[in-house]
Amino acid sequence: xxxxxxxxxxxxxxxxxxxxxxxxxxxxxxxxxxxxxxxxxxxxxxxxxxxxxxxxxxxxxxxxxxxxxxxxxxxxxxxxxxxxxxxxxxxxxxxxxxxxxxxxxxxxxxxxxxxxxxxxxxxxxxxxxxxxxxxxxxxxxxxxxxxxxxxxxxxxxxxxxxxxxxxxxxxxxxxxxxxxxxxxxxxxxxxxxxxxxxxxxxxxxxxxxxxxxxxxxxxxxxxxxxxxxxxxxxxxxxxxxxxxxxxxxxxxxxxxxxxxxxxxxxxxxxxxxxxxxxxxxxxxxxxxxxxxxxxxxxxxxxxxxxxxxxxxxxxxxxxxxxxxxxxxxxxxxxxxxxxxxxxxxxxxxxxxxxxxxxxxxxxxxxxxxxxxxxxxxxxxxxxxxxxxxxxxxxxxxxxxxxxxxxxxxxxxxxxxxxxxxxxxxxxxxxxxxxxxxxxxxxxxxxxxxxxxxxxxxxxxxxxxxxxxxxxxxxxxxxxxxxxxxxxxxxxxxxxxxxxxxxxxxxxxxxxxxxxxxxxxxxxxxxxxxxxxxxxxxxxxxxxxxxxxxxxxxxxxxxxxxxxxxxxxxxxxxxxxxxxxxxxxxxxxxxxxxxxxxxxxxxxxxxxxxxxxxxxxxxxxxxxxxxxxxxxxxxxxxxxxxxxxxxxxxxxx
Amino acid sequence: xxxxxxxxxxxxxxxxxxxxxxxxxxxxxxxxxxxxxxxxxxxxxxxxxxxxxxxxxxxxxxxxxxxxxxxxxxxxxxxxxxxxxx
Numbered sequence: 001x002x003x004x005x006x007x008x009x010x011x012x013x014x015x016x017x018x019x020x021x022x023x024x025x026x027x028x029x030x031x032x033x034x035x036x037x038x039x040x041x042x043x044x045x046x047x048x049x050x051x052x053x054x055x056x057x058x059x060x061x062x063x064x065x066x067x068x069x070x071x072x073x074x075x076x077x078x079x080x081x082x083x084x085x086x087x088x089x090x091x092x093x094x095x096x097x098x099x100x101x102x103x104x105x106x107x108x109x110x111x112x113x114x115x116x117x118x119x120x121x122x123x124x125x126x127x128x129x130x131x132x133x134x135x136x137x138x139x140x141x142x143x144x145x146x147x148x149x150x151x152x153x154x155x156x157x158x159x160x161x162x163x164x165x166x167x168x169x170x171x172x173x174x175x176x177x178x179x180x181x182x183x184x185x186x187x188x189x190x191x192x193x194x195x196x197x198x199x200x201x202x203x204x205x206x207x208x209x210x211x212x213x214x215x216x217x218x219x220x221x222x223x224x225x226x227x228x229x230x231x232x233x234x235x236x237x238x239x240x241x242x243x244x245x246x247x248x249x250x251x252x253x254x255x256x257x258x259x260x261x262x263x264x265x266x267x268x269x270x271x272x273x274x275x276x277x278x279x280x281x282x283x284x285x286x287x288x289x290x291x292x293x294x295x296x297x298x299x300x301x302x303x304x305x306x307x308x309x310x311x312x313x314x315x316x317x318x319x320x321x322x323x324x325x326x327x328x329x330x331x332x333x334x335x336x337x338x339x340x341x342x343x344x345x346x347x348x349x350x351x352x353x354x355x356x357x358x359x360x361x362x363x364x365x366x367x368x369x370x371x372x373x374x375x376x377x378x379x380x381x382x383x384x385x386x387x388x389x390x391x392x393x394x395x396x397x398x399x400x401x402x403x404x405x406x407x408x409x410x411x412x413x414x415x416x417x418x419x420x421x422x423x424x425x426x427x428x429x430x431x432x433x434x435x436x437x438x439x440x441x442x443x444x445x446x447x448x449x450x451x452x453x454x455x456x457x458x459x460x461x462x463x464x465x466x467x468x469x470x471x472x473x474x475x476x477x478x479x480x481x482x483x484x485x486x487x488x489x490x491x492x493x494x495x496x497x498x499x500x501x502x503x504x505x506x507x508x509x510x511x512x513x514x515x516x517x518x519x520x521x522x523x524x525x526x527x528x529x530x531x532x533x534x535x536x537x538x539x540x541x542x543x544x545x546x547x548x549x550x551x552x553x554x555x556x557x558x559x560x561x562x563x564x565x566x567x568x569x570x571x572x573x574x575x576x577x578x579x580x581x582x583x584x585x586x587x588x589x590x591x592x593x594x595x596x597x598x599x600x601x602x603x604x605x606x607x608x609x610x611x612x613x614x615x616x617x618x619x620x621x622x623x624x625x626x627x628x629x630x631x632x633x634x635x636x637x638x639x640x641x642x643x644x645x646x647x648x649x650x651x652x
Numbered sequence: 653x654x655x656x657x658x659x660x661x662x663x664x665x666x667x668x669x670x671x672x673x674x675x676x677x678x679x680x681x682x683x684x685x686x687x688x689x690x691x692x693x694x695x696x697x698x699x700x701x702x703x704x705x706x707x708x709x710x711x712x713x714x715x716x717x718x719x720x721x722x723x724x725x726x727x728x729x730x731x732x733x734x735x736x737x738x
Contacts, residue, residue, distance in 0.1 A: 340712035459737045565729040617719060624716045
């Protein structure tokens with residue numbers, strides 16, 4: 001907790017013949033972070049992947065394309081498959097699956113192609129279906145030109161124009177969707193002139209497909225065929241679904257086994273090798289170091305050797321050491337929040353455990369409502385149960401923590417959906433009546449709220465309290481910053497850079513207290529002296545530019561008043577909805593009762609959504625902007641162990 | 653239009669007027685500071701989204717940079733609360 005897991009750098013050296021076995025052992029340990037070897041400027045060369053690598057990755061690609069076609073997504077494993085038996089039947093099952101999928105795809109492609117052709121033919125024939133001609137009559141003439149298409153003109157207009165050119169023509173015209181469709185037969189030699197006329201009327205040609213028969217009958221046939229194809233396609237879809245259900249377990253576990261095999265087979269690419277030996281440059285977590293060394297030395301009787309290297313100052317400073325969090329279970333979800341910003345570097349304090357307390361605390365202080373707390377708790381529990389993505393699961397857990405804190409503050413503020421819980425305006429009393437036992441209990445209960453956010457009196461207290469929380473939080477940041485600086489740059493620098501801020505605040509604090517009359521007036525002068533001392537220390541520590549940073553201490557502290565302000569805005573919205581509904585709508589009765597209930601539901605839903613977003617973002621911001629800037633550097637590399645977290649399979 | 657000169661106005665009317673002015677002031681404090689943070693945030697937000705499109709890990713930093721001007725509206729809100737409740 002508060003520090004990254006201790007790791008040591010090690011080099012594993014051994015006879016090349018033992019490489020595969022070494023890889024197996026390291027992979028099983030799943031606690032060794034391998035540094036990739038780069039060939040540049042080295043007399044060693046990169047290792048060669050094992051002989052099965054290309055074959056296995058080939059299978060993996062095939063499997064993934066099948067999985068993609070079947071739409072298989074990762075799911076909660078039902079039962080673990082045995083790796084050995086899976087490997088035995090993998091080739092046959094993969095082959096069968098591939099064949100089935102290929103058949104289905106081919107059938108589907110053929111049908112879809114036919115459907116497409118059918119639809120384009122249908123589109124072309126449909127407009128001319130009202131013209132009493134068979135489809136074959138539209139083409140195949142030697143001396144006649146045929147014009148078929150849409151036109152913006154009436155029959156008489158067209159005929160009048162065409163008669164000027166030739167009397168030798170045949171015109172069919174019919175209406176189609178506000179347009180006219182024509183089929184015009186003219187002698188071949190007149191076609192150019194006729195074309196000119198038609199263009200004047202905005203003629204657009206329809207391409208007639210090479211078919212035979214009456215348009216109506218053709219269309220009916222097409223409709224029937226289209227329905228058949230669609231039925232067949234849905235049969236294929238059903239087959240795909242059933243294939244999906246049959247093979248989902250196989251595909252997921254095969255994917256896992258093949259991924260593991262590929263990972264192992266390609267591992268030598270990350271190692272350095274000479275003619276007869278291999279060298280693995282790696283980091284091993286200290287708590288398992290001995291275990292790894294003992295296993296390797298026992299299994300190979302000294303042919304593979306692990307040697308621990310001392311950490312160099314350079315390595316500590318340049319963030320090359322991979323960082324693995326070392327937090328107890330409940331704090332783990334907050335590592336996601338840390339990673340969102342930047343992973344801590346190896347030597348600095350890992351603030352996950354602090355955020356574990358302050359994030360829900362701030363969130364609860366802002367939202368502080370029993371009703372919203374319960375809604376969020378339900379959402380969090382549902383999310384935790386339903387969400388499968390490992391990225392979102394921590395967020396659901398954080399939501400649960402936040403909702404608990406919201407509930408606690410809700411009880412302290414005695415608010416439920418912006419209504420009073422206790423006292424003379426108690427919503428419970430209003431609902432069940434003042435004279436019932438429970439109603440009068442709520443009516444007469446006066447120990448809560450500790451702070452009343454629905455009235456005016458307590459709001460200054462809330463504002464001041466939130467600024468004080470800010471002061472505490474900021475100084476916690478300075479103290480951690482002091483520790484980090486002391487470790488990396490020495491005590492002296494740390495005092496000037498971090499303690500100076502605390503001295504400055506102390507000075508300001510004494511001055512303000514004296515000014516307000518809480519301590520003797522002499523405090524004013526000594527406060528100023530201490531504050532000036534703080535500024536001088538800061539100037540020594542950070543140089544002249546620190547003057548520009550001075551106001552930040554004020555703006556940072558005031559920034560914490562958002563703890564009160566966001567809360568009040570959320571209460572304000574809830575209160576406004578409740579007032580409108582209970583005072584303005586319900587008394588009117590009738591339709592207003594229903595409208596009022598709808599408004600209550602919609603209003604509080606919107607406020608709940610805002611209640612997740614606003615306190616969440618602002619609580620996060622207080623951590624990131626106000627708190628982290630006091631001490632946090634980040635930029636640590638992720639400790640990425642060589643291994644695989646099995647989900648669907650177990651080892652042979 | 654009813655013309656009430658200050659001399660004729662009752663105490664209640666004067667208080668009501670003052671309450672109205674306070675409410676207007678509070679509204680202006682929140683509204684104007686909200687516009688200000690909106691203007692400040694729009695450019696940062698656009699740039700942050702652009703940066704995220706290039707490198708997704710920048711989400712955290714982008715979020716922080718985007719919400720920095722949010723302080724302006726919080727100050728506006730605090731001022732409004734002080735106006736209304738003190």
